[in-house]
Amino acid sequence: MNNRIDKLSELFESFPGIGRRQARRFVYFLLHKDPSYVRDLVDAITNVKAEVAQCSECYRFYPRGEGSVCPTCRDAAGSTQLMIVEKDADFENLHKTHVYDGRYFILGGFINANEKKRSFARVDQLMDRVARDTKAGTLSEVIFGLSISPEAEHTRLRLSTMLRERFPNLTFSTLGRGLSTGTELEYSDTETLKYAFESRIQQT
Numbered sequence: 001m002n003n004r005i006d007k008l009s010e011l012f013e014s015f016p017g018i019g020r021r022q023a024r025r026f027v028y029f030l031l032h033k034d035p036s037y038v039r040d041l042v043d044a045i046t047n048v049k050a051e052v053a054q055c056s057e058c059y060r061f062y063p064r065g066e067g068s069v070c071p072t073c074r075d076a077a078g079s080t081q082l083m084i085v086e087k088d089a090d091f092e093n094l095h096k097t098h099v100y101d102g103r104y105f106i107l108g109g110f111i112n113a114n115e116k117k118r119s120f121a122r123v124d125q126l127m128d129r130v131a132r133d134t135k136a137g138t139l140s141e142v143i144f145g146l147s148i149s150p151e152a153e154h155t156r157l158r159l160s161t162m163l164r165e166r167f168p169n170l171t172f173s174t175l176g177r178g179l180s181t182g183t184e185l186e187y188s189d190t191e192t193l194k195y196a197f198e199s200r201i202q203q204t
């Protein structure tokens with residue numbers, strides 16, 4: 001009997017930011033709920049896996065359709081700008097404002113300053129993408145569209161150093177004024193994003 005509880009706890013414990021005690025609380029929460037709630041939860045998990053795909057170009061999640069590339073990447077195929085954002089929610093906020101309609105790359109996390117800590121940032125995938133687009137002559141500018149925090153800054157510096165070394169002919173820029181310390185792109189309004197994009201700072 002307790003094996004079942006342990007097993008489910010372990011699964012919850014593998015979620016980002018969830019420790020053993022919280023994982024246990026989730027299990028007991030579910031044990032208290034109606035069977036119909038649990039069925040809905042199981043269905044929702046199954047459906048999200050079946051109906052949401054990850055774009056092979058920008059790595060964002062989108063409703064599964066034809067092909068392996070999301071509609072945004074298809075629409076922006078003619079653009080020579082690539083904006084790097086941390087997560088899907090940042091992309092969604094930027095994209096809906098139409099401040100920028102070029103191509104995107106979702107990093108998936110920041111590079112941790114502590115090398116021992118696991119990083120979810122798709123560094124290799126980013127390097128491959130930039131290499132491929134540079135070779136094809138379809139890329140001129142890489143824009144860092146990251147939130148303002150010490151972790152984001154560390155990530156931007158690491159990535160820009162790596163990219164500039166390998167791709168010295170590209171232009172690199174970062175979102176500018178209007179974004180102050182602690183700014184989360186996910187929650188920034190259109191005017192702020194527009195200003196930040198238009199005043200983006202080129203790195204020399």
Ligand SMILES: [Zn+2]
Nearest residue numbers: 055058070073
């Ligand atoms: Zn895409």
